[in-house]
Amino acid sequence: MAARRKFTNIVLRKTLDELRKTKSPFWKRVYELLSRPARERVVVNVSKINRYANDGDVVVVPGKVLGAGDIEKKVTVAAFSFSYTAVEKITQAGGKVMHISELVKENPKGKGLKIII
Template sequence: MPKPTGPMNPLVIEIASGIRKKYPDVARHLTRPRRKKPGVNMNKISRSSQDNDVVIVPGACLGEGSMERKVTVYAMKFSSSARKKIEAKGGKCLPLSQLMKDGAKGRILI
């Protein structure tokens, strides 16, 4: 059985260590293998948020479904269709590394 090596991307390591105290669940999901990181669709974000909410996605934000709310989304990666849908409703798409600087409190979608 191969020995687990942990995350190799220096950006992921930096983000995970920076937000570990405030968001331990997000840090734990960031250090998972890439194949186990969650992808969150627009439907899930729209269902579980209100207008002007802050949403944290520790994986990829995908564009399946419709966006019905104005939200700020922090994610590791955005698909082009997800970015267009969020910004069309007046929301913001921000990288997860920006979460450390902003210190925003948000709803975690895993």
């Protein structure tokens, strides 16, 4: 039997616990992507969000958002972590940033959300 992976980051553990409790297939997929080892976790630049999201979309990044590139669209981005420049660029474009656990409480069924990997 394989040993269960233990994360030392308490915020990550609590986020994974919240995601594990949901019944939604969307949040189950986010759980799978976020529970990967750190070197396999998703890292997305702001330019990729700009490319694949439309105005008013709610986007989930199961990892970290970095500030490379530009964003012109007003999107709500939920991620595990953000770089300082990514937060600045998203908010300057009129968007909103939040932690994944906040979005789970707002939208427990995961309807109308997009995952960007």
